[in-house]
Amino acid sequence: MRTTASFHSYATNHRLVFGDISSDPKTAIAKANTINGGKNGPFRAFIVVGKVFTKNNFEEVNGALQDGSVSVDLPMFFTDGEGLPEDSATNQTDVVDIAPNVTFLNQWGRLMTDDFIIQNATSGSNDRKTAPTDILITDKWPSNLPRLSKVGFAVPQTAERATNNDKTIDATSKDASPLYHFSGSESFWEREPFANEAGKHTRFIGLAPFGGKQRWHYAFTLKKDDTSTPVNATECPYLKEDKVEEEPLKRANEDDGDPMAKKPRIAPSDCFLCLSNPNLAAHLVVSIGQESYMAMAKGPLLPGHVMLIPIKHNPDFCTESRPSTNPRHRHPVRFVSPKLALELRKYQIALKQMHPGGVVFYEIAKAKGVHVHQQAVPIPQEKINNVENLREFFIKEAKECGFRMENNGELRDDQTNYFRIEFPNSDPIVIKLNRQNPKFDVTWPRKLLAQWFFGNKERGDWRNCSQTEAEETEAADKIKGDFETFDFTR
Ligand SMILES: [Zn+2]
Known part of the structure; x- marks a missing residue:
């Protein structure tokens, strides 16, 4: 039997992350519930990096979530709104409650819970500043992420790798200085931790879609006060000129x-x-x-x-x-x-x-x-x-x-x-x-x-x-x- 103390320590620290689950959301949710109830649980949050719904499955899956025939046992967050009906809530609201325990973080959705801050961010915007956060989710990878890394890619140069990164995400990741940065991918990739501007270290993980051959799941403990340097850590891979911040000084002065x-x-x-x-x-x-x-x-x-x-x-x-x-x-x-x-x-x-x-x-x-x-x-x-x-x-x-x-x-x-x-x-x-x-x-x-x-x-x-x-x-x-x-x- 689990003691109250160990229950508490798990409950406050553990988070579970899956890649895109839109191919089979019901099975993925059942899997998350099982893991949550298993020996490593319970978890504090269940984060889906990418889609839950598609246009084809929305009615069925959402119906099941609403009538309770499918339920999520822990707070779940997802970051790609594909399949959601186009209404004012999903178009204009940053954080949308979809069903009990199911929350959609829109393009720039940011949520502060009692014990962590999670931020979604979307590529392509040079002007958007991101406040410091604990967990960052982006639709694309930072373009300079592989710099200074010794970890080889499982799939070295696929077409997907070539198109799935964006330079604006470098600045976003730099501004946010998250402890964990996740992004969806066709293949799993975990970079060595790297030094961030908050004086801590960012861990980047690219997660493959649920149910495939590549790894699609990840669990971690959020250590917010950890300023120690991991043995395999590198310097920050992002180049100086990626920093949006430096532009205004130059512009204003000129x-x-x-x-x-x-x-x-x-x-x-x-x-x-x-x-x-x-x-x-x-x-x-x-x-x-x-x-x-x-x-x-x-x-x-x-x-x-x-x-x-x-x-x-x-x-x-x-x-x-x-x-x-x-x-x-x-x-x-x-x-x-x-x-x-x-x-x-x-x-x-x-x-x-x-x-x-x-x-x-x-x-x-x-x-x-x-x-x-x-x-x-x-x-x-x-x-x-x-x-x-x-x-x-x-x-x-x-x-x-x-x-x-x-x-x-x-x-x-x-x-x-x-x-x-x-x-x-x-x-x-x-x-x-x-x-x-x-x-x-x-x-x-x-x-x-x-x-x-x-x-x-x-x-x-x-x-x-x-x-x-x-x-x-x-x-x-x-x-x-x-x-x-x-x-x-x-
Ligand atoms: Zn203001």
Whole structure:
């Protein structure tokens, strides 16, 4: 008989993955149920990389799922909607509940459960950014995946291999930095783990369709905190120029006059910081003003870590523009609205009153960013007496990285493509994000704060600080209570 303890450890960690099951979904589901009930189960999730349905089988299989004659014993997710009826749900919704325990992740469907994040991604889109995730599913393979790998392909060069990879997936995989990346294939292939941008390792597995001669099943344990380097690990196979991120720095600096260069790439309805997004993490919102709002940071560096966010969906704080007075400049002058600047100032003052030990404010604004926000991080109790050293620490580290800091911590005319940090009782530091500082990494400031606050960079990665929704709600409620007497919007 299984003890409660071992049941729990399996239930929290194991996931089961099958390749495309559309050739025989009922048998595949029965197989998954059997494995789930067997000696290695139960599993936390059953992921199908590809199709469940076809136009021919949809009515029968879906009918059986709806009337319960076929049931899935564990949460099942699939990523290819072929065979599904063309209605508004399957066309416009990212995550669609098909039947009890059966969930379809649409082209860019992303789902956060209590203990993991799963993201589907579709090739061919250069503009689509992917947030960090635990499990990534893509319709095609990254084109440079075999680079640096010593694992030979079972089927070295089939026509399928030649057409089934896509360069945009390299950038997607890089951005998502998943622990596991799956994609469908005619043949099974598992690459050696490779280093990703989250400081961890990505494992890529191509799975063949269910029931064939090639391997179509995979099981794994999600070790989210594992930063160790596997013995056979390689460096990241993706080439530098695949990174979509580097384009905006170059473009903005060259000012090539492309009006599209400043177009936000993610729509407000999909933006994690837009109040109009129906999937907004509303439980994190602390206070809402006229021009901006305050929310607890997801995966906070420490308790009390919040963000100040303009309500307008804008990549930097220049939410307004006016025609240039210089007739030779055909582009409008973009500027920070005085009302927004004033309200942000009020929030900062309120936060400083709430945290007499001091608050660090920092922001990264990019003309090609998504939705700008300013981080507000209170100084931990044990560091308050030492806080005058924090600025020197940043300057020393910036010099070591070879970053060029702006004189007097000032931003001159163009208020975009910069990093700015404000310390308690000392001058800010500004680093322009242009060709002079090509190595600037958006995770740098948080890692440095973690290092200075706690003596190591562990909490510099927000994913190491992730909380369950219940924990988030409790922490945000605490901040709301503390902030209440300082909240000028009330
Ligand atoms: Zn937004």
